[in-house]
Amino acid sequence: MPLGTIHWLPHRSSKKGRPYTLTSGRFRLFILIIALFCTGLATLFFRIGRDNARKQLSSDSKSELIMLRGEMYQLSRRVRALTVDLEEISIREEQILVAGAGLNLDFSTLLQKDNTSVEPPGADIFRYIDDLEMEVLLAERLASAEMMAYDSLVSFFIERESELARIPTIWPVNGIFVSDFGPRIDPFTGAVRYHKGIDIASVSGTPIYAPADGVVVFGGWTGGWGLNIMIRHTERVSTRYAHCSSLCSVVGQRVMRGDLIARVGSTGRSVAPHLHYEVLIDGAQVDPEDYIIREGPHASVF
Numbered sequence: 001m002p003l004g005t006i007h008w009l010p011h012r013s014s015k016k017g018r019p020y021t022l023t024s025g026r027f028r029l030f031i032l033i034i035a036l037f038c039t040g041l042a043t044l045f046f047r048i049g050r051d052n053a054r055k056q057l058s059s060d061s062k063s064e065l066i067m068l069r070g071e072m073y074q075l076s077r078r079v080r081a082l083t084v085d086l087e088e089i090s091i092r093e094e095q096i097l098v099a100g101a102g103l104n105l106d107f108s109t110l111l112q113k114d115n116t117s118v119e120p121p122g123a124d125i126f127r128y129i130d131d132l133e134m135e136v137l138l139a140e141r142l143a144s145a146e147m148m149a150y151d152s153l154v155s156f157f158i159e160r161e162s163e164l165a166r167i168p169t170i171w172p173v174n175g176i177f178v179s180d181f182g183p184r185i186d187p188f189t190g191a192v193r194y195h196k197g198i199d200i201a202s203v204s205g206t207p208i209y210a211p212a213d214g215v216v217v218f219g220g221w222t223g224g225w226g227l228n229i230m231i232r233h234t235e236r237v238s239t240r241y242a243h244c245s246s247l248c249s250v251v252g253q254r255v256m257r258g259d260l261i262a263r264v265g266s267t268g269r270s271v272a273p274h275l276h277y278e279v280l281i282d283g284a285q286v287d288p289e290d291y292i293i294r295e296g297p298h299a300s301v302f
């Protein structure tokens with residue numbers, strides 16, 4: 001069914017115009033062509049925008065992944081530093097427990113023994129995260145165990161404060177450790193002889209301090225020990241300080257840990273200024289190092 005007629009008029013008069021009859025079928029075809037053209041154009045723009053968005057998203061994802069790997073590496077280093085600090089705390093705490101309470105608790109076994117450097121994340125970042133979570137778990141377990149041990153240690157020390165103050169747990173003099181407890185070559189005879197204390201070399205006149213609370217029960221000259229002093233800390237524990245140059249306390253005097261009691265010398269059977277230090281349990285000499293907390297060739301009393 002014709003809807004109308006369209007006349008085409010050329011600009012040049014030499015050409016004749018042509019009439020076009022507009023039917024409903026032709027009109028619908030025209031509308032369909034325009035719709036398809038608009039749809040194709042919209043689809044083209046959509047694909048171009050989607051591709052650009054994907055490229056931008058891929059670039060952003062790579063940047064975020066690089067940042068995530070960097071943050072994971074820094075976190076891993078912090079966790080490793082934390083585990084090292086916790087291990088050092090556990091070692092020091094164990095020394096205090098052994099010296100003060102006679103216990104032997106080793107919580108450092110919860111940590112991995114290898115101290116390898118922290119590696120940056122590789123291609124498998126999820127495996128790296130799993131390993132990091134395991135390290136965090138071990139650190140949390142150690143921290144929890146340390147907190148429990150600390151609470152027990154505080155309670156124990158509060159209950160036995162006065163008793164612990166009478167255990168000789170510090171170095172009596174600042175010097176260099178030169179001879180330990182047990183068999184050794186006698187410097188005078190060259191024969192093997194049992195050394196019943198430890199020797200700490202120091203300059204003559206260096207202060208000697210009481211390693212624990214107690215009462216001075218002897219002060220004077222005794223054979224090979226020369227000028228020496230003896231302190232009774234408990235009914236069972238006593239200490240002796242030999243080869244002194246002078247005494248700074250008298251018999252019957254109560255001393256506290258850290259009090260000045262004598263000075264280093266070379267009296268008696270001695271080849272150079274040093275302190276011969278003994279710990280006696282029920283009158284028998286034992287190794288003083290079993291009671292000293294601080295160790296090292298230049299360890300001072302405080």
